[in-house]
Amino acid sequence: AEHAPEGKRGLFTSWIQLTATLGFFLSLAVIYLTRHAMTAESFGAWGWRVPFLVSVLLLAISIYIRLKLEESPVFAEMKAQGKTSKAPLTESFARWGNAKLVLMALFGATAGQGVVWYTGQFYALYFLTTTLRLDYENTYLLIGAALLLGAPLLIFFGWLSDRIGRKFIMLAGCLLAVLTYQPIFHGLTLAANPALAEAMTRTPVQLHTGEFHGALDVTLDAASDAARKIIGMKHVYSETDLARNFLNNHGIPFELVPATSGAPLTLTVGGSSVEGFQAKAYEAALAPAGYPRSADLARVDRLKVIGLLFVLMSYVAMVYGPIAAFLVELFPTNIRYTSMSLPYHIGNGWFGGFLPLIAASIVIYTGNIYAGLWYPIGIAAMSVLVSLVWVAETKDKSLND
Structure with missing residues (x-):
């Protein structure tokens, strides 16, 4: 420059x-x-x-x-005049x-x-x-x-x-x-x-969990998760985390919503629902929804x-x-x-x-x-x-x- x-x-x-x-x-x-x-x-x-x-x-x-780079003419002239900074960190x-x-x-x-x-x-x-x-x-x-x-x-x-x-x-x-x-x-x-766009519109997936306390709380949890990954901290996974990871690993978008009465965790896919986290039950409920594997x-x-x-x-x-x-x-x-x-x-x-x-x-x-x-x-x-x-x-x- x-x-x-x-x-x-x-x-x-x-x-x-x-x-x-x-x-x-x-x-x-x-x-x-x-x-x-x-x-x-x-x-x-x-x-x-x-x-x-x-x-x-x-x-x-x-x-x-x-x-092979040489100093710029502007800096070389300043250096020749003795006007360079003696403490650039302090001055900056x-x-x-x-x-x-x-x-x-x-x-x-x-x-x-x-x-x-x-x-x-x-x-x-x-x-x-x-x-x-x-x-x-x-x-x-x-x-x-x-x-x-x-x-x-x-x-x-x-x-x-x-x-x-x-x-x-x-x-x-x-x-x-x-x-x-x-x-x-x-x-x-x-x-x-x-x-994928068609499946999201036709058969939306919802994860009802007692851990949901609003959008701000989820955002803070996501920020904490990113920070843990950056510094290498271990994380103890809850049942909601397991369900969430399962859906993400299978390429299934979902909406996080408050838990239904009497069930701390429920997956709803169209008209079907699964309480708790059960991998095989999740697969069975999601199969008819038409979410593509690729x-x-x-x-x-x-x-x-x-x-x-x-x-x-x-x-x-x-x-x-x-x-x-x-x-x-x-x-x-x-x-x-x-x-x-x-x-x-x-x-x-x-x-x-x-x-x-x-x-x-x-x-x-x-x-x-x-x-x-x-x-x-x-x-x-x-x-x-x-x-x-x-x-x-x-x-x-x-x-x-």
Whole structure:
């Protein structure tokens, strides 16, 4: 960014942002080819290590590039003048003027950018394979097609941010995600596994339990479950947990509701019901409901799936294409690297990186396959509000300031 000419900083840095999506595409390609080259048993036993071994080559290339990098002209001039920071950590985080910029960048930009990036790529992959039960071959091909179609948009929105500003484009990407994630993922269900959508409408499944004390309580339980998984704590499973896990493992969406009188746990499927948790009784009750074990490939609307995934990728491009230029312009040169590192890595590594785990926990605890989307929707909405109120446009800011 500091090497880019004035007026082209968004365009130049967007090429760097493009590499993350291309890296995801290449990883899918390597895994796809590896799985095709061997049996499922071999891949499970040792083949999964092959992609990691291939990545060693990329590590060597990245180290070589890093060793060849030179300081930017802006920083080199400041260094020659003796104006570099003597205590960058203190100046970045202990002085309110700079710390405020860090918080604005985190909550007004990178947190929303992180969840939109992960939802549009990684969570979409998880949703197709785990929730909609689409086989990995078709999922990889559909995701790969959307990635290739959407990748040029990263360059486009980087270029556009040089003309109309970074803030508006990133804010629009987050706002569109907030408004459309639910209908987009409903559309993916109809396009990739219509039999599942039909079964959910025709024969809804309800789990009546004495452990249900409202939506807020379930949300807190889901958050606690995600936290336990992150730190590796063990969990003692109740009968409701066993029933909930059974339904999730069999790909059965359900609604969690209060217990009926006299029964602490009851499963209802259409007109039939089962008290307590009994795996065989659950299987017998669910069999006539028509919930598919996997997506019917003959009914998958591939063009519609790619179209919806492309829309998700366009949101990724809107928030991610301009973000590097925005962060560089937000902070003063003497503490720029230190200051921008924290919001970028917290926003992407924590808010975004934990998204699949948190969203999956919400889905497991609620039984609603779309409930996990409220996590990225909530974080993106927060970034929209913070950005509107506190974050200023940076497009015309000089890096020498």
